[in-house]
Structure formats: structure tokens, C-alpha cells
Amino acid sequence: MTNLEAARAAPDTSAGRRAWFGLAVLLLPVLLVSMDMSVLFLALPTLTDDLDPTAAQQLWILDIYGFLIAGLLITMGNLGDRIGRRTILLAGATVFGIASALAAFAPSAAVLIAARALMGIGGATLLPSSLALISNLFPDQRQRSTAIGVWTAFFAGGSAVGPIIGGVLLHHFWWGSVFLINVPVLLVLLVLAPLLLPEHRAAALGPLDLPSVALSIGGILPAVYAVKHIAEYGIDIEALGSALVGTAALILFVRRQRRLAEPLLDLALFARARFSVAIGSSTAAMMSLAGLSYLSSIWLQSVTGRDPLQAAVLGIPMAVTVFIFSVNGSAVGRALGVRWAFVVALVLAALGNLLVLGIGADGGVGWYLAGSAIAGIGYGIVFTLVSEVAVASVPPERAGSAVGISETSFELGNALGLALLGSLAALVFRSGGEFAPTLGETIQHYRADSGLLAAARESFVTGAHVSLAAGAGVLLLMGVIAFAVGSGGRSAGSTTSDR
Incomplete structure (x- = not known):
């Protein structure tokens, strides 16, 4: 049989138009879930004026969403493999939508924390089911890699673009609008998903x-x-x-x-060097990205005096580089090999964070723009490679559980970034003088004391510098680990080579 005859005889595994429309539908919940990780960074100052949360409540408003997603992703990924990925996607979208409406009209900080917790439960079903469904929509490996790259671009890009969309909404509406926007988007998902997405459940798997x-x-x-x-x-x-x-x-x-x-968690996956490096890299990258996004949002508004929309516009360069390099992350992996792609990406993300150390109490916007854009290149590459490695590491019937592990590392990194880097910055800030627990509260309570406010802003910048340097250190350490142990054998189904 000639090559031409063999090609004609081989089954056509390429995806049709319906699959690409299905991917577009899957991007809706991904964008919303990732946006809701970061959208509150800009809304927090306005929200603080309205609900007057304590310092602890402020952190819980930010943290509880990521904590519950991190705690439930592995479970929800496994549950989707058993009861149906489309079924759990639709159930999660319903919960997420109801919780978003509750958060938008929350009358107190306690109610907002409860609504954010419910959003975390719904969000935990959306991420693993949406990524796992890609393996059903795209049987062709190269098309699947492209689809994963697009999915990751919206996931990583959503986290970066969240503050931008939030800034536009806050410029025109009240803080609850950053949650209410989720509802119409999820209604579109609930209508189109049954028409475009296949149901998939693994009959061979036993009960949870x-x-x-x-x-x-x-x-x-x-x-x-x-x-x-x-x-x-x-x-x-x-x-x-x-x-x-x-x-x-x-x-x-x-x-x-x-x-x-x-x-529930296949520990054998961590015996694969590539998988372990991927999970470690995603955790380190999300940890530093959360710290960078959170601290820079406060710096742009409370230190430099910009309004939410102006602060959001300055976040566009990082959002663009994250998106572009997420889409092209697979190509970078093929060109450099998975091992070197991780190393280069982690070093670029660390370099970007170090450049942001150029910010000060009276300037440094140029350093922020350059540093955040360079960091975005590294983040985009890391996030795509992690998603691709997770899907390629297991047979299709266990894709949801493997994706649950990778997405848990994203959410855990995000939560740890806010908890560790955010708290480290707050600790340094409070040690600089007799200030309120946060810079926002200090500005609110001591508006007439210009000297104290100037000292508070200087102290916040010092704390931000310490936290950003710590985040860069974590990235560089993970880069060394990736170089040392990331040269393991080819993962099942991988399209890239180690070098």
C-alpha cells in the first residue's frame, strides 16, 4: 500500500466546525472562573468603603473562593468522569450563577464571603470538566494541543484581564457589577452546551x-x-x-x-518527572502571579492615586503577553523541548517580577509595564504546558481526575500567593509605623494626616518589594528544579520532546 493509499484508508480524526463551536462554549466558564480570581483586586478599595470589612474579612473575601476550588477540584474532576462531564459542567454553571447574583447584592462582608464560597464550589466543577471535554471534542492530537492552548489562554488571560474588565465596570457601575456580569454569560452556556457538547462518562470506573x-x-x-x-x-x-x-x-x-x-488521586502520576515539574511550575507561577496582581492593583490605586479604570488599562500589556504566549505555548514546547520550555518560562516570569521592583511611592509605572509584560510571557508558556501535560498523562477515561490535579495546583498557587505574599507584604507594611491594618484603611481613617499617609505609602511599597522578590525567588528555585529533574522520558501522548 502506498503512502497516499494509507492516508486515504486512515480514519479522519480531525475535528469539525461543531467541535470548534463547542470549544467556544467551553471557554465561557473558564474565562469567568479565572476572572473571578483577580477581579476583586480592583474592586476591593470600593468594596471596603461600602461594606467596611475588617482586615481578616478582606483576606477571606479574596481567599475563600480559591481555597474551596483548590479543595474540591480533584473531587469534582473524578465526579465528572463518573456521572458525566457535561452534566457536572451544567450543574456547576447553575451554582456559580446563583452565587454570583448573591455576591453582587451582598449587604454585608459576611454574606459576600458566603457567596464567594458558593462560587468556589461551582467553579470547582467548571474547570476540570471543561478541559476534560476537549479530549472528547478533539481526537486529533495536534488539534487537541491547539485547543488546549486556546483554553489555557482564556484561563490565564482571564486572570490577567479580570482587573481590566473590573476597572471598566467599576468606572460606570457599583462593585457588585463585577459579579453580576457572570449571570448572562452562564445563561448562554446553559442554553448552548446541551446542543454542542458531547456527554462523556467512564463506565469502567467504580463509585467515588x-x-x-x-x-x-x-x-x-x-x-x-x-x-x-x-x-x-x-x-x-x-x-x-x-x-x-x-x-x-x-x-x-x-x-x-x-x-x-x-x-481519587493517582500518585503514580508524580513518578513521571515531567508531570511533577509541571505541577510544581504551575503552583509557583500562580503563586507569584497572584502576588503581583494583588499588590500592583493596590499600588496603582492607593499609592499612585489612579482610579480603577486607569489602573486596569495599565494591566493590558501583561494580559496581552499572557494570552499570546498561552496560545503559542505548545509551539514553544515543541521548539525547545518541555524541559527547557519550563526553565525559560520560569526564568522570564522571575525576571519580570524583579523588574517590577522598580516601582516606588512616587513613580515607576514604566518598570511595572515592562516587568509585568515580560512576566506574562513566562506565565503564558507555563500554563499551556501544564494543561497539555495533564491531559496527555492519562487515558481519556481518567482525564477529569488528571486535570483536577493540574487545576488544583493553579488554585492552590493562587490561594498561597494571596495568603503568603499578600500577608508578607502586610507584615512589612505594619512594621513601618502606627498604621491601620491595611493601606486602604489607613487612607480612609487618616485622610487629613499627609505625613502619615506618605509614610504609609512608602511602607507599602517596601512590603511589595519584599513580596515580589520572594515570588521571584520561588520561580527561580522551581526553574532550577525543572532543569535538574525535568529531563524524564516522554509522557504518553505528548507531542513535544525533552532536551
Whole structure:
């Protein structure tokens, strides 16, 4: 048989127009979930004036969303594999929409925290199901890589563009509009998804192991809370108790996974050097990105005096580079090899964060623009490669669980970035003088004292410098690890080579 005859005889696995329309529908929840990680960075000053949350409530408004997503992603990915990925996508969209409306009209900080928690539960179903469905829509490997790149671009780009959209909305409407915009978008998803997306469930998988579910949630949430509490208040009984509970639950969880025939978390995946490097890289990248986005948003508004829309416009360069290099991340991986692509991306992200150290109490916008844009190149490449490695690491029937692991690393990194880097900056800020717990509260309470406000802004910038340098250090350390151990063998289904 000639090559031409063989090509004609081979089945056509290329995706049709319906699959690409299906991808467009899948991008809707991805964009919303990632936007809601960062959209509050710009809304927080306005929200603070309206609801008057305490410093602890401010952090919980930001953190609880990411904490619950991180705690539930692995569970929801496995659940989608069993009851149907489209089914859980639609259920999650419904919960996310209801919670968004509740958050938009929250009368108090406590209600807003509860609504954000409910949004986290809904969001945990949307990410793994949407990415796992791509493997059903695109059987052709190269088209699947392209689709994953587009998906990742909207996920990573959504986190970067969240403050921009939030700035536009806050310029015209009240702070609740940043949540209310989710509702019409999700209505479009609920109408089109049953028409364009295939249902997929793995009949070969057994029932979900409920003790594993309880142990995973009971381990992740207390452990992350302990880290947050120690960073903010130091080591005390509450922090030690939370850390002990979380650690014990996670140890029991790992032991149980090793005994189960169908574990909630397939620990064997971490024996693959490429998968471990990918998960570590995504956690480090999201941690530094969360810190950079959070601190720069406060700096642009509360230090330089810009309004939310002006601050949002200055975030466009990073949003553009994140989007472009997310779409082209697979091509970078093929050109450099997965190992070197991770190393280069992590170094670029670290370099960008270090350039942002040029910001000050009285200037430095140019340093911020250049640094954030360069960091965006690295973030975009990392996020695409992580998603591709996760999907390629397992057979199609377990795609949801593998994606759950990778997305957990994104959310855990985001939560840790806010908890550790945000709290580190707050600690340095408070040590600089007799200020209120946050810069926003200091400006609100001491408007007439120009000398104290100037000192507070200087102290905030110092804290931001320390946190950004710490984030860059984490990225460089992960880059060294990627170089040292990232030369493992080819992952199943991967289209790129290690070099």
C-alpha cells in the first residue's frame, strides 16, 4: 500500500466546525472562573468603603473562593468522569450563577464571603470538566494541543484581564457589577452546551470513594488556612491546631490512595518527572502571579492615586503577553523541548517580577509595564504546558481526575500567593509605623494626616518589594528544579520532546 493509499484508508480524526463551536462554549466558564480570581483586586478599595470589612474579612473575601476550588477540584474532576462531564459542567454553571447574583447584592462582608464560597464550589466543577471535554471534542492530537492552548489562554488571560474588565465596570457601575456580569454569560452556556457538547462518562470506573473525598477536603483547607494564619499572625495555638489537622488528614489521604484500586488521586502520576515539574511550575507561577496582581492593583490605586479604570488599562500589556504566549505555548514546547520550555518560562516570569521592583511611592509605572509584560510571557508558556501535560498523562477515561490535579495546583498557587505574599507584604507594611491594618484603611481613617499617609505609602511599597522578590525567588528555585529533574522520558501522548 502506498503512502497516499494509507492516508486515504486512515480514519479522519480531525475535528469539525461543531467541535470548534463547542470549544467556544467551553471557554465561557473558564474565562469567568479565572476572572473571578483577580477581579476583586480592583474592586476591593470600593468594596471596603461600602461594606467596611475588617482586615481578616478582606483576606477571606479574596481567599475563600480559591481555597474551596483548590479543595474540591480533584473531587469534582473524578465526579465528572463518573456521572458525566457535561452534566457536572451544567450543574456547576447553575451554582456559580446563583452565587454570583448573591455576591453582587451582598449587604454585608459576611454574606459576600458566603457567596464567594458558593462560587468556589461551582467553579470547582467548571474547570476540570471543561478541559476534560476537549479530549472528547478533539481526537486529533495536534488539534487537541491547539485547543488546549486556546483554553489555557482564556484561563490565564482571564486572570490577567479580570482587573481590566473590573476597572471598566467599576468606572460606570457599583462593585457588585463585577459579579453580576457572570449571570448572562452562564445563561448562554446553559442554553448552548446541551446542543454542542458531547456527554462523556467512564463506565469502567467504580463509585467515588467518599472517605477519600472527605480526607482531601479535610486536609487541604486546614493546611492552607494554617499557612495563611501563620503568615498574618505568627505561630499560635490556632495555627498549630489547623496545621496538625490538615497534615494528619493529608497523610491518611495519601495512605488510602496507595491502597485503592481506583484512587481519587493517582500518585503514580508524580513518578513521571515531567508531570511533577509541571505541577510544581504551575503552583509557583500562580503563586507569584497572584502576588503581583494583588499588590500592583493596590499600588496603582492607593499609592499612585489612579482610579480603577486607569489602573486596569495599565494591566493590558501583561494580559496581552499572557494570552499570546498561552496560545503559542505548545509551539514553544515543541521548539525547545518541555524541559527547557519550563526553565525559560520560569526564568522570564522571575525576571519580570524583579523588574517590577522598580516601582516606588512616587513613580515607576514604566518598570511595572515592562516587568509585568515580560512576566506574562513566562506565565503564558507555563500554563499551556501544564494543561497539555495533564491531559496527555492519562487515558481519556481518567482525564477529569488528571486535570483536577493540574487545576488544583493553579488554585492552590493562587490561594498561597494571596495568603503568603499578600500577608508578607502586610507584615512589612505594619512594621513601618502606627498604621491601620491595611493601606486602604489607613487612607480612609487618616485622610487629613499627609505625613502619615506618605509614610504609609512608602511602607507599602517596601512590603511589595519584599513580596515580589520572594515570588521571584520561588520561580527561580522551581526553574532550577525543572532543569535538574525535568529531563524524564516522554509522557504518553505528548507531542513535544525533552532536551
